[in-house]
Amino acid sequence: MPPVIASKSLTLSRALSLDSGQALSDVQIAFETYGELAEDRSNAILVCHALTGDQYVASNHPITGKPGWWERMVGPGKVVDTNRFHVICANVIGSCMGSTGPVSDAIDGQPYAMRFPVITIRDMVRGLVGLLDELGIERLHTVIGGSMGGMQALSLAANWPERAARVLAIATTARHSAQNIAFHEVGRQAIMADPNWRGGDYYGSEAAPDAGLAVARMAAHITYLSEEGLTEKFGRNLQDRDTKSFGFDADFQVESYLRYQGSGFTQRFDANSYLYITRAMDYFDLAEEHGGRLANAFAGSRARFCVISFDSDWLYPTAESRHIVHALNAAGAPVSFVELSAPFGHDSFLLDVPALDRVMKGFIDG
């Protein structure tokens, strides 16, 4: 179980009214900022993180010690240039890196665990908008997000149309498909099948449902990569051996890699948070929130949009981005769209794709 991390943090002065009908009060938001906020507060960029991401977009992760998850994009002189922009990245509610989530204490002093209300992407954005209110930032220069971060960016544009002048949504979707939900359900069932999960009440106990969480991560990780990428990286290569063991060790490099990814993940992530955040993603359907027509979601928007997909992303394939672009066109919103070619699957948005840098820079500066 990860400890609560002290980055910058504040408590929202107003309770959040959640989509479930419940209210969440004393909401804590942990966040990081980079670069100076201009006097007129016009240069703020909000970066929204993905499912297992966090606020450490461009600083070392306090548990793993690894560089920030988007350091190649955010920093002085980089695409999101912190010499010019004030970049904010906050941990979403429901997560486990300092913002209020199942690991946080409820009013009775015990962790919420499964008593934490089920949240939605829009609820996460309510938390982010609450943070912007506290920081006195009325209108973002740009809101950026990849994957679940892109869902937040779209949700912000749809529900708080005045809050961002530019919306950059990468490798994302306006709704979770049956296949997306199916993969998440495999992960959730793996966690809940772990005897250490104990209905979510494992925080005081010796063991957390690490095995289940690791399996969830392994299954999900496959969806972030492309078949081509896996083949190129691992093929059928054996791991530290010359012949098959005729047993169930990690004979293949790809097995060893997935096991490593799975167990590493349990060091930094909370199993209950994984349940809550995947649920929020599965509930996401921006059209449903707006009378069943996605174009309605953007009818009140005056923002400029840029939508980017990757040809090897089968988790949120290009067709999903086109669906968003179609709706933006129907709403008359100014939108750019490009499908970039990259071999890394869904994870392409985090990796070295020079064309992504150029499009993002062009959009942010343009």
Next chain:
Amino acid sequence: MAETLRPDLAVIAQNITPGSRVLDIGCGDGRLMAELVARHGVDARGLEIDPALVERCVARGLSVVQGDADSDLADYPDKAFDYAILSQTLQTAARPDRMLDELLRVGRQAFVSFPNFAHWRTRSALMLGGRMPVTRALPVSWYETKNIHHVTIADFRELVAAKGVRVERSWFFSGGHEIGPPAVNWRAEFALLQLSR
């Protein structure tokens, strides 16, 4: 804008009402759109199939969607634009007649320009040389050209008339200059027509 516009694009730029809404189909690197936005206060959107060109458009602050004009015009609502522009792209369409319908569905008016296959150079290459013409206006060999539906000014006028589409104005070009109307089906390398329904 330091870039000089191709003559047909320059004419389009001069004839678009300032402040109108424009869709540039096959917008390339966004040259015309940039001019329309900067000098004419136009709300311009683009559609371009080549991702590298879309990238350049986005980098100059334009709103351009990567897509195929043959299929993706269907994504735009009726009369979403005052003008739909199709410059030097008609002859590459799978079905130019349907594309013309789409242009005048999404736009109240359309500008269409195309190379004239009945220009005397093309005619003489075919008649005297017996070969598919490779000329200034059609510089690519038959096996690699994107122009799959060669068209003449007379053919296009016939199509337009058959569809009940009105030709508001037309312009003709040869050697990079605008030329007068006599015998344009012989003399013009390119034609530009402003259409409405």
